[in-house]
Amino acid sequence: MNLIKTLLASTILVAATSAGAQAQSYPDKPVTLVVPFAPGGAVDLVGRFLADKLGAAWGQTVVVENIPGAGTLLATGQVANANPDGYTLLVNSATVTMSAAIQETPLVNPSDDLTHIGRIGATPLLLAVSPSLGVSNYEEFAALAKSQELNYATVGVGSLNQFATEILRSAAELQMVPVHYSGGSPAMTDVIGGHADLFYGSITQVIPHVREGLMTGILVSSAERSETLPDLPSVGELGMNDAIIENWWGLFGPAGMDAALVEKINADLNTVLQTPEMAEFLQRDGGRPIWGTPAEFTAQVQGEYATWRKVAEEQGIRPE
Incomplete structure (x- = not known):
């Protein structure tokens, strides 16, 4: 019995030593x-x-x-x-x-x-809309989305974009339905082209297009205003704390x-x-x-x- 215990202990020690050596040499290939x-x-x-x-x-x-x-x-x-x-x-x-x-x-x-x-x-999210909508701030956007149904772009069913937009839709009582894409780039391309109305994605993803004037920034998903986009209201500031998300x-x-x-x-x-x-x-x-x-x-x-x-x-x- 002692021999079996000794062999088992030795096996465990060898395995642990091997695993440790593998970790230290990692990675040794692409x-x-x-x-x-x-x-x-x-x-x-x-x-x-x-x-x-x-x-x-x-x-x-x-x-x-x-x-x-x-x-x-x-x-x-x-x-x-x-x-x-x-x-x-x-x-x-x-x-x-x-x-x-x-x-x-x-x-x-x-x-x-x-x-x-x-x-x-x-990162917080940035809601941006197509310039073709003709809105320049949250108040104008909300009024439009209450009066007619808008198409929002997502990167797929069950994506962050869909969850965040649906939570905002519910909190602000807006009319919006999803259109799904394979990624953020094709989704924003269609928003820029006016084929979809809006995209609610990471600031890091959306802000270049807003800075270039290809999309219009509406709000950010944080509790307070973003230092990167101080002119845009936050969902927390607008009283929609349930819609805070990052x-x-x-x-x-x-x-x-x-x-x-x-x-x-x-x-x-x-x-x-x-x-x-x-x-x-x-x-x-x-x-x-x-x-x-x-x-x-x-x-x-x-x-x-x-x-x-x-x-x-x-x-x-x-x-x-």
Whole structure:
């Protein structure tokens, strides 16, 4: 019996030592970073900037692969089923908890089917409309949306855009229906062209088009006005506290990743997030970096997933 215990202890020690060595040498080949949206959107921009910084820190190439579709669940499912060796990672937004929340039995459960490596950052949302609507402020927009039905662009059923717009629609008693796209870039292109009326997306994603005069900024989704857009009212200022919402980005991997490897990637991620370059990239367009532990990120994902399941039921957001 003592021999068996000794052999078992030795096996465990060897496995732990091997896992620790693997984490320390990681990565020793290129890493794929999956983005679940089409190029040009907020998650894609954040993912590509992060890929460059992590690649430089690791001395390895980080290849960005765009896999849009199914409200991020297509890409998320592929990562969930990948080898948990750290060479296939996923950058996703709050949409990962929302798109799953509308499913009675989700294809991918963000709480259980992914490893939560760490948070990246967050940003309020900016509601912007097509210039063809002929409105220049929230009062004019609300009056129009009360008098006629408007089409709002989203990046898919169960996306952050849909949840945020439906919550605003309910709070302000507006008439709006969704039109779904594969990503933020094609969605905003149609708003700019007047084929859709509005888009409610991350400030970092929408603000370049507002600055260029291609879209008209209406409001931000925060409790107070944004320092980046001080002339626009916030939903909190307008008395719609239930409509306060922000987007966040996080780094995920397949379920079952070794704890030492997760800690290694999390530490490298946090180091990158605390660089002036990363802070400037996020803050110049209204976002901010957020770093922390895998456990903190897990608690956030699990909590929001439960919350959005309730909101989906209340707002009637269901797969089409």
